[in-house]
Amino acid sequence: MAAARMTRQRTAVVEALDELADFRSAQQLHETLRARGESVGLATVYRALQALAEASEVDVLRAEDGESLYRRCARREHHHHLVCRQCGRTVEIDGPTVEAWASKVAAAQGFDDIEHTIELWGTCADCRASSKA
Amino acid sequence: MAAARMTRQRTAVVEALDELADFRSAQQLHETLRARGESVGLATVYRALQALAEASEVDVLRAEDGESLYRRCARREHHHHLVCRQCGRTVEIDGPTVEAWASKVAAAQGFDDIEHTIELWGTCADCRASSKA
DNA sequence: ACGCGTGGTGAGAACGGTTGTCAAAGGTCG
DNA sequence: CGACCTTTGACAACCGTTCTCACCACGCGT
Numbered sequence: 001m002a003a004a005r006m007t008r009q010r011t012a013v014v015e016a017l018d019e020l021a022d023f024r025s026a027q028q029l030h031e032t033l034r035a036r037g038e039s040v041g042l043a044t045v046y047r048a049l050q051a052l053a054e055a056s057e058v059d060v061l062r063a064e065d066g067e068s069l070y071r072r073c074a075r076r077e078h079h080h081h082l083v084c085r086q087c088g089r090t091v092e093i094d095g096p097t098v099e100a101w102a103s104k105v106a107a108a109q110g111f112d113d114i115e116h117t118i119e120l121w122g123t124c125a126d127c128r129a130s131s132k133a
Numbered sequence: 134m135a136a137a138r139m140t141r142q143r144t145a146v147v148e149a150l151d152e153l154a155d156f157r158s159a160q161q162l163h164e165t166l167r168a169r170g171e172s173v174g175l176a177t178v179y180r181a182l183q184a185l186a187e188a189s190e191v192d193v194l195r196a197e198d199g200e201s202l203y204r205r206c207a208r209r210e211h212h213h214h215l216v217c218r219q220c221g222r223t224v225e226i227d228g229p230t231v232e233a234w235a236s237k238v239a240a241a242q243g244f245d246d247i248e249h250t251i252e253l254w255g256t257c258a259d260c261r262a263s264s265k266a
Numbered sequence: 267a268c269g270c271g272t273g274g275t276g277a278g279a280a281c282g283g284t285t286g287t288c289a290a291a292g293g294t295c296g
Numbered sequence: 297c298g299a300c301c302t303t304t305g306a307c308a309a310c311c312g313t314t315c316t317c318a319c320c321a322c323g324c325g326t
Contacts, residue, residue, distance in 0.1 A: 005322055007274060027312075041276040046313065066199045066283085067312065082239055091242050098231050102253055106215055109224050111255030118251045120235055122244030138293065140303065160283075174305040179284065199312085200283065 004051070012038045013048040014072075017058060022088035023069035023081075061119055084124035086131070093120070145171045146181040147190075147205075155221040156194055156202035194252065217257035219264070226253070 016032055017024075024032075030045045049070050052058040059073045061081065071090060073079070078099075082091040098118060106114040123131075149165055150157075157165075163178045182203050185191040189209050194202045194216075206212070206225055211232075215224040231251060239247040256264075 005273065007322070009275070025312085039276095043277085043314075044275055047274080062195060062199065065312095066195065082242055082244060084244065085246075093238055095234055095238070097234055098251075101228055101230055105226050105228065106253055106255050109215055109226075110258035111215060111217065111224075111253075112258075112261050114253060114255040116251065116253045118249070120239050120244075120247060120249045122239050122247040125243040125245075128245050138302065140293080142304070158283090172305095176285075176306080177304060180303085183285095198283095 009038075009040045009044050010048050010051075012040055013045055014052070014057075017052075017070065017072040021071075022090050023059075023061065023071040023083055024088060025063070025067050025069055029070070064121070080118045080120070082120040082122065084127055085121050086123060086127040089124045089126070142171075142173045142177050143181050143184075145173055146178055147185070150185075150191060150203065150205040154204075155223060156204045156216070158196070158200050158202055162203070213251045213253070215253040215255065217260055218254050219256055219260040222257050222259075 012033055013029065016029055016036075020029075020032070026046050026049055027042070029049070030040065030042045033040045033045070049058065049060075049068075053060045053070070056076060057072070058070045059081070061069050061071075061083070063069055064085075069083075069088070071081075073092060075092065079092050079094045080098075082093050083089070095118070099116075102116045102118075103114055106112075145166055146162065149162055149169075153162075153165070159179050159182055160175070162182070163173065163175045166173045166178070182191065182193075182201075186193050186203070190205070191203045192206045192214070194204070194214065196202055204223065208225060210227075212225050212227040215226050216222070228251070232249075235249045235251075236247055
């Protein structure tokens with residue numbers, strides 16, 4: 001079994017995630033910690049996030065450019081996200097309709113062990129307002 | 134306006150995509166072309182795929198490791214994919230229901246310029262049969 | 267409290283996919 | 297044919313992420 005020592009650094013990462021509601025990249029998180037005076041290495045942030053993701057403590061999703069974004073979500077059950085492309089503001093959503101649709105479609109094609117990726121991206125009201133030239 | 138000259142290289146990329154039914158990475162495509170004796174630079178393959186994607190001539194999908202995968206799809210209109218995670222067999226699907234759901238949910242949260250990622254992964258009938266020990 | 271073993275850390279190097287650079291090659295049009 | 301202008305291709309640069317490896321410190325057992 002894993003040891004999972006609670007070090008200063010890991011605590012810092014978890015705390016930062018708790019305070020930030022939105023999806024953030026590992027590098028953003030790293031900068032945030034640095035800015036606070038917490039001395040944490042970038043590699044450590046990556047490792048901490050990896051571990052947290054594996055333990056389902058955080059949700060991971062990929063930005064359009066391939067960067068991984070992390071977020072501590074309110075619920076651990078299966079759900080999806082509506083994310084602002086610009087500020088990362090996130091709303092947790094679920095869609096029983098979609099879940100049903102997904103498994104139905106897949107079954108109709110003879111597929112098994114269905115998994116799905118469903119994420120919504122947009123520009124939130126605030127960002128739209130502030131970028132309106 | 135773009136020139137979009139049809140060069141030997143672009144033709145080669147398109148032809149290769151036409152023959153291959155499954156999602157392939159830029160690098161795989163590049164190797165395929167090289168193996169055939171077609172002399173095409175890697176950068177050119179990337180550029181061609183980019184252009185094709187922009188023109189909606191090919192669909193792009195991100196693998197779990199972040200690599201971009203390309204495929205020539207039968208229909209140009211917006212659609213999604215049900216992909217076998219073992220053999221890569223792909224079925225094009227659409228879900229008017231889901232599209233409607235997505236925009237409704239997003240709008241309800243005050244988001245704009247909505248885009249969505251919806252992909253289904255599963256095991257196709259053939260793969261299930263052949264892996265049944 | 268203290269020490270020890272083991273997992274964690276961090277700076278920087280390595281990596282892998284992708285994109286940029288720029289001189290040379292080759293369509294296109296007059 | 298010749299000028300013009302896009303495309304090409306080898307290679308370097310990028311960028312996010314992972315690896316390396318010597319040093320550090322958590323926390324268990326005493």
